[in-house]
Amino acid sequence: MPSFSRAISLWRNFFHRQQIETELDEELRSHLELLTEHKVKEGMDSQEARRAAHIELGGVEQVKEEVRAVRAGVWLDTLLQDIHFAFRMLRKKPGFTVVAVITLALGIASTVAIFGFVDSALIRPLPYHNSSHLVAVGETDLRSSGKLVGYSYLNYLDVARANLSFAASAAYHGPATFALTYATGVHLVPAAVVTPSFFRTLGVTPILGKDFDPVPLSEDLQTIPATIILSYAAWQNWFAGRPDVLGKTVTFGVKRELYSVIGVLPRSFEFAPAGTPDFWTTLRPYAPSACYKSRGCETLGVVARLKDGVTLPQALSDVQAIAAQESRLYPDPDKYRGASILPLGQFIFGDIEPILLALLGAAALLLLISYVNVATLLLVRSQNRRHEFSVRRILGAGRARLTQQFVIEGFVVVALSTALGFAIAILARGLLLKLIPADMLDSMPYLRTEWHWHVAAFVAALVLIALILFAVTPALQLPLAGLRAGLASGATASTGTAWRSLGAQLVVIELATTMVLLTGAGLLGKSLYKLLHVDIGFTPSHLATLWMAARDLKYLQNDQDLALQREVVTRLQNLPGVRGVGVANDLPLGGDGGTQIGFVGRPALGFNNEVGHVQVGVGYLPALKARLLAGRDFNENDNMQAPLVAIINQTLARRYFANENPIGKQIFYHAHDISLEASQPPIQIVGVIADIKQNSLDESGRADLYTPFVQSPDSGFAVAVRTSQDAASVLPLLVSTLQKIDSTIVVVDATTMPEIIEHSWAAYMHRASAWLTGGFAALALLLSAVGQYGVIAYSVSRRTREIGVRMALGAQRKEVLRLVLGEGARLGLIGLSIGVVASLVATRWMSSLLFGVEPADPLTFVTVAALLSLIALLACYIPARRATRVDPIVALRYE
């Protein structure tokens, strides 16, 4: 059984190498002795016989090599030897090794960390059954771009009943906060509100208990059973993961009905559009809300599962036909109603996709630079080892063996870097997740998901690329052919030329890539600055804000909660350090409601003029330091009994009162029924204020209407407090004062306006992309400086003799300096030129990430080019100065 015997040999060769080597040695020695004896017997004298025997044997070591080469597992043997040797070589050059490994590890770490996020958001399928069939359905306004807006409940019912394309559909309400009474008292909890078909549509089954009972679609939300499904986290946190949670009841919603727990969701379940809620319930809590009886109240997202074989365009024309029918049947408010469909993944990740891709691009460029940098280092080394390799070749090392040696050295560098890079990537992932505020992370739950095998595959691909690059590059350069040239290594001046041109090309690539990264970082940084310094229409510093709600039923009567508002304002007003207090139903940068308006004395525009709507109390606008441009502010006389008044913002004034003075003009809220239009009470415009950024820092030109605050009983209200000292220091006092008014008052989100701005989505996204790209660019700058320094320094060391000759012939130091700097400047110029062109192309792709900056912003380009030139010059100057110190005598003896 030869194969069995070879297996045994493999074992022996590997584990008893010493013994086998000794035996081989002994065998050959005895052979030599026998041969000598033989020759003596044939009549030679012993001296001559020994010589002849040696000649016949042809070199003990060579024969040993031949024997070793046929042994079983010889490949394993040489592999281990080469790895061992590679480690020894790398240890001998710790500087090279550390720089190469760290450089590559940083490149790998940044790319892998970003790729992990890209994978969980953009590559992996959504965590739902057969998720490629899931779509987001939204209504659109035919007059504006096709941006998806929500569905009103009644319009959703039309789609759910009339569509031909969906196997299932469901509507959900965005992230909401509900008051929940359970054991320990009243809690405000994050909740999601969905139609009963929601989990069935996604194909998600509770791990405990059951799904919502299917009920027929009905306009009457009260027909839906009062049931709750818990998120896995809520099950653990609120009910300690007890299995007997099913059937427990909690008091939920404005009507304080008892809801019973019927199920628990899987731990891995997430649905980003609804945030990260603890409790999932059906639309029943919204039964009293007028919103659910109006087609104009578009609050619901819709998700649907396509029937097998139905394509996206087919489904699109289906829902568009339904929307067209609605606009015929209910021209008011649905006159301009359109509909659109997006794959669910695109709907969820559309916002973050450009940022993630830009970051991945930046990380990839950094990786490219680190690849190039390590390649440069390896080249320098391969050049320095010409002599060693020539000698080894002559001593009998095969060409394949030498190449393998190089491949192995590349492999060891790559393996070390990958291990280190992967570890850094894991740390970086944790760090990045910690840097994202918790509430923002709640809206992007997918970022929390663990790494997937995709990441491992990605790492493997990076390793493969690195291997090919680092193993092949120096191997190509191996002086295997020119043995004599390699041994006579005085001939460096000529052999260095080819190398210099390759090294120069690598430097040019590095510089150009760095330029692209720096430009991107510069543009993003400038965007961030512009964003944080944009005119938001009020003064954020020294402004404290909070949300409060009184849960005692007595406040549900209208005049009672007006009394509460007054009480709150008066109590807070009298606190030390408080300059002004106002209440509102929405805070700046916190969103606004929408309302449809009409204009008295103008032809009916129909129910299609939506403006933002914020209800504000007396003293609110002064507390914000909003700028009144014309007319007056609200005062105590603008009460329930007085004529209705409103303040508009500048954009509304410009849009609807282009050539007239809006003060004194009358508008009205549009009725849901067009016949009621004439009977709507008129509202007089009394003031115009500068635009306040009501939704986000980067919003532009939204028409907003401000009216005196008449609180709606099912929501709390926001309080804005202008302070004379640091706003954050006043917060505890504000909260305790409010709770002294009534113990059932719940205060949430007590914070300061600068905090809100700091943590707003727009600021966060701009900051994250600016800092991350900036970090990548800084690393790139460092790496390319190191790379350029390496190439120039190497070139100088190779030209030492030439420089010595020049100086001996009378060249001045200045000329030598110019010679070396000229070489660097040439590379720098080529690199920068390519970089500018590449940047112009690259930054065009990121225009959606920029705010208030053109992609080809000249100032950024000039600054970046100047910075890069300076660094490049510095990287050349150090070796250039060294060249001027060359002593002609020493230089001529060099080598």
Add this chain to the structure above:
Amino acid sequence: MSPEQTNLLQGTLDLVILKALALEEMHGLGISRRIEQITKGTFQVKPGSLFPALHRMEEAGWLSSAWGESENNRRAKYYKLTKAGRQQLGAETKRWGRISLAIARALETS
């Protein structure tokens, strides 16, 4: 190398070594001398070919080796055929017979 001395193809070398060892166990030098002798000096196996072949064939299970005493009381490694080696010799001999016959015929007919 004289003109009659032919380069040994690997398969042929194996066959010749197996043949040389067919009668008795031998050490390396003995084997190369025996090969020279039985091929009437046509084949001279150099140590650089002989020892790798011996080790390879031993690993394949055709030969076994043991340390023994040479005729002049020197320690030497002796190789002998195993059962598998004997079978291999038979198979190789038949194969070689077929090939040489075929080649002889091919040369005659031309």
